[in-house]
Amino acid sequence: MKKKVIALVIAGVMALSMAACGGASSSAPAAEEKTEEAAAETEAAEETEAAASDITIGFITLHDENSTYDKNFIDAAIAACEAKGVNYEIKSNIPEDNTCYETAADMADKGYQLVFADSFGHEDFMIQAAEEFPEVEFCHATGTKAHTAGLANFHNAFATIYEGRYLAGVAAGLKLNEMIAAGTITEDQAVMGYVGAYTYAEVISGYTSFYLGAKSVCPSVTMKVKFTGSWYDESLEKEAANTLINQGCVLLSQHADSFGAPTACETAGVPDVSYNGSTVSVAPNTYIVSSRINWQPYFEYLIDCVMNGQAIDTDWTGTIATGSVELLELNDAVAAEGTAAKIEEVKAGLEDGSIKVFDTTTFTVDGAAVDSYMADIDSDEAYTPDTEVIADGAFQESVYRSAPAFDLQIDGIELLDTAF
Amino acid sequence: MNKSVREPLFHLVKRDGLVWWKSWIVRLVAVVLSLLVSGILIFALTGENPINVYITMFKAGFATRRRFWALLQNVAMLLCVALAVTPAFKMRFWNIGAEGQALVGGLATAFCMVYFGDKLPSGLLLLVIFLSSMLAGALWAVIPAIFKATYGTNETLFTLMMNYVAAQIVSYFTYVHSNPKGSGQMGVINKATQAGWLPKIEGNNYLLNILIVLVITVFVYVYLSKTKHGYEISVVGQSENTARYIGIDVSKVIIRTLLISGALCGICGFLLVSGTDHTLTRDTIAGRGFTAIIVSWMAKFNPIYMVVVSFLICFLQKGAVDIASTYGFNDALAEIITGIIIFFIIGSEFFIGYKIRLTHHTKGGKN
Numbered sequence: 001m002k003k004k005v006i007a008l009v010i011a012g013v014m015a016l017s018m019a020a021c022g023g024a025s026s027s028a029p030a031a032e033e034k035t036e037e038a039a040a041e042t043e044a045a046e047e048t049e050a051a052a053s054d055i056t057i058g059f060i061t062l063h064d065e066n067s068t069y070d071k072n073f074i075d076a077a078i079a080a081c082e083a084k085g086v087n088y089e090i091k092s093n094i095p096e097d098n099t100c101y102e103t104a105a106d107m108a109d110k111g112y113q114l115v116f117a118d119s120f121g122h123e124d125f126m127i128q129a130a131e132e133f134p135e136v137e138f139c140h141a142t143g144t145k146a147h148t149a150g151l152a153n154f155h156n157a158f159a160t161i162y163e164g165r166y167l168a169g170v171a172a173g174l175k176l177n178e179m180i181a182a183g184t185i186t187e188d189q190a191v192m193g194y195v196g197a198y199t200y201a202e203v204i205s206g207y208t209s210f211y212l213g214a215k216s217v218c219p220s221v222t223m224k225v226k227f228t229g230s231w232y233d234e235s236l237e238k239e240a241a242n243t244l245i246n247q248g249c250v251l252l253s254q255h256a257d258s259f260g261a262p263t264a265c266e267t268a269g270v271p272d273v274s275y276n277g278s279t280v281s282v283a284p285n286t287y288i289v290s291s292r293i294n295w296q297p298y299f300e301y302l303i304d305c306v307m308n309g310q311a312i313d314t315d316w317t318g319t320i321a322t323g324s325v326e327l328l329e330l331n332d333a334v335a336a337e338g339t340a341a342k343i344e345e346v347k348a349g350l351e352d353g354s355i356k357v358f359d360t361t362t363f364t365v366d367g368a369a370v371d372s373y374m375a376d377i378d379s380d381e382a383y384t385p386d387t388e389v390i391a392d393g394a395f396q397e398s399v400y401r402s403a404p405a406f407d408l409q410i411d412g413i414e415l416l417d418t419a420f
Numbered sequence: 421m422n423k424s425v426r427e428p429l430f431h432l433v434k435r436d437g438l439v440w441w442k443s444w445i446v447r448l449v450a451v452v453l454s455l456l457v458s459g460i461l462i463f464a465l466t467g468e469n470p471i472n473v474y475i476t477m478f479k480a481g482f483a484t485r486r487r488f489w490a491l492l493q494n495v496a497m498l499l500c501v502a503l504a505v506t507p508a509f510k511m512r513f514w515n516i517g518a519e520g521q522a523l524v525g526g527l528a529t530a531f532c533m534v535y536f537g538d539k540l541p542s543g544l545l546l547l548v549i550f551l552s553s554m555l556a557g558a559l560w561a562v563i564p565a566i567f568k569a570t571y572g573t574n575e576t577l578f579t580l581m582m583n584y585v586a587a588q589i590v591s592y593f594t595y596v597h598s599n600p601k602g603s604g605q606m607g608v609i610n611k612a613t614q615a616g617w618l619p620k621i622e623g624n625n626y627l628l629n630i631l632i633v634l635v636i637t638v639f640v641y642v643y644l645s646k647t648k649h650g651y652e653i654s655v656v657g658q659s660e661n662t663a664r665y666i667g668i669d670v671s672k673v674i675i676r677t678l679l680i681s682g683a684l685c686g687i688c689g690f691l692l693v694s695g696t697d698h699t700l701t702r703d704t705i706a707g708r709g710f711t712a713i714i715v716s717w718m719a720k721f722n723p724i725y726m727v728v729v730s731f732l733i734c735f736l737q738k739g740a741v742d743i744a745s746t747y748g749f750n751d752a753l754a755e756i757i758t759g760i761i762i763f764f765i766i767g768s769e770f771f772i773g774y775k776i777r778l779t780h781h782t783k784g785g786k787n
Contacts, residue, residue: 064751091745095706096699097703102486102490106446121607124699200603356737
């Protein structure tokens with residue numbers, strides 16, 4: 001008897017669920033048809049400019065908002081889309097493999113006008129999707145291949161973050177000066193530490209500009225760099241920071257995406273210059289300032305291009321002037337006196353061109369000034385140098401492509417391990 | 421003291437075996453119940469009609485041809501690793517190193533694509549890649565097997581640690597071959613020549629992968645249930661002493677089985693690198709080596725059931741991820757939903773094996 005009751009209940013549930021599925025699946029296409037009709041109508045009404053509500057932008061991110069790197073993109077994406085009134089979808093935790101292609105292609109299938117991916121390793125899979133969907137725009141941050149891919153619908157973007165790093169470096173140098181003046185350290189002990197991910201141009205450009213910024217106000221400064229071989233590995237970053245502190249570094253900065261280095265600095269009481277976002281919440285007594293790329297101007301630019309039917313730059317480079325390069329939340333409790341004013345002064349200099357970050361008179365390589373350097377701008381497997389990048393007395397960073405290309409190893413910076 | 425008063429309210433009785441259709445009804449009920457529970461959770465969090473949410477889930481795998489093929493591809497890859505670990509598990513050899521074994525298979529594939537891509541004709545190149553990926557996977561699995569057979573080392577720890585060794589070697593390899601220099605990323609290998617890429621069939625990216633895994637499914641099924649080797653594996657799994665008593669060379673069986681298990685893992689690495697991603701990262705296997713263990717167990721080491729279970733898990737994962745992104749949640753919600761569903765399905769196996777009997781009139785009711 002009991003069994004019969006159970007069987008009846010099961011049969012009922014099954015029938016109900018089937019009915020539910022049936023009903024819903026027949027109504028869903030109808031809804032889609034309606035939106036298609038609506039889209040067609042508006043298209044007819046205004047042929048040149050697409051209405052914001054018809055536009056959907058797809059965003060692909062490597063991790064989710066638990067990574068400072070991806071959070072920076074996600075926040076900007078939401079802000080830009082809401083400011084412009086367009087629809088958006090964000091797909092997080094998309095690995096750097098075929099999944100990226102599938103996700104991008106699926107977004108194109110859904111009729112999105114533009115698909116954006118945030119991680120370096122997504123690039124080849126975005127190109128694969130771009131080849132398949134010539135009518136959809138594919139944009140990719142930090143990549144290097146748009147200018148050689150020969151595709152009208154594939155675009156790279158980056159920002160002159162080296163200028164932000166330089167400014168953050170100025171804040172670091174002033175802190176060192178304060179420590180020297182207070183007698184905490186001697187001039188020779190002004191050693192900074194830097195936790196980097198890979199010996200990759202983007203990282204090298206970053207730590208070199210940070211160092212040059214510090215050196216511009218504190219001439220005796222030197223720096224040690226330790227690499228982790230990963231963009232996001234909290235324990236490795238913490239460990240690297242501790243190694244640097246144990247080796248006598250009195251101020252740290254990092255180019256890796258976790259809270260590892262800032263936390264280690266807070267525990268050891270060593271001042272820290274952060275990246276991608278303020279880390280004052282985990283390090284209130286040691287955080288000085290952070291630089292970051294603000295992607296919102298780029299996303300707004302993309303949306304405008306799609307709405308107005310304009311071509312998107314193959315290589316877009318954001319600057320301080322476009323609002324793409326920012327310093328965040330100077331922590332007065334830790335920063336040296338007068339830092340804010342000095343930063344404003346240098347920032348003005350960078351904007352009017354009187355200060356150049358990679359001014360060849362400010363650094364040497366193996367004791368000699370650099371007056372000519374061929375960089376591998378069109379990246380290939382053999383790393384063939386192809387472009388002269390020294391001009392007008394400076395290394396022309398982010399000029400020939402948006403992604404950084406500075407990979408010189410300048411004097412004053414010691415690389416502790418280059419396994420990565 | 422009156423002992424008989426404090427009897428438990430119910431006790432468990434082992435079933436003698438349930439008719440097949442009854443056991444499937446139990447499983448179905450479990451799935452329905454799990455959907456109800458996750459539906460309540462989703463409603464509590466979003467206020468959305470759970471039916472709509474399940475439609476989103478269904479659409480994630482079936483709405484377009486592309487999604488369906490992508491789903492099949494994922495099923496095939498998970499199934500491949502699940503099939504690979506099964507002979508070892510059936511032998512009670514706890515191989516949790518499938519991740520690493522598949523990864524070195526992928527490494528061997530990438531290595532051959534880089535070094536022989538322009539030296540060998542395409543047919544021969546693919547054969548070399550295929551064999552070397554099998555060899556690499558087999559090597560990675562047989563090292564712990566030899567230690568287990570010779571010195572009685574703990575295979576669980578050993579195979580687990582081999583995963584990390586494999587990941588570090590792959591990190592090093594991708595760094596050395598990174599493009600642009602120093603980035604730690606290889607990018608797509610042989611993009612221009614497509615040397616060492618598994619060919620498309622009728623323009624379909626994944627069909628060949630899926631067919632290869634189907635062949636492996638049949639192979640593992642036949643190998644485990646129709647051959648002397650398969651019989652030896654189950655005897656060793658049931659009792660090593662019995663195996664010795666009837667004259668089975670246990671060490672030989674362990675080593676031979678792990679060679680096969682590792683080689684099949686290696687093929688998965690080959691299919692992912694040569695047939696899918698065309699690149700290698702330390703995350704290429706994406707945790708399938710561990711999910712495969714769940715698949716193998718849930719399917720009770722039966723390759724045919726594994727097809728169903730792999731499909732279910734991949735469908736759930738894809739659907740859950742879409743639910744999370746459609747309704748603006750973190751992927752953690754997707755994992756919670758998948759977890760709830762798997763919990764119920766595993767739980768249903770308990771009710772198939774045992775029944776609950778309410779305790780009543782229990783004077784001297786012990787037997």
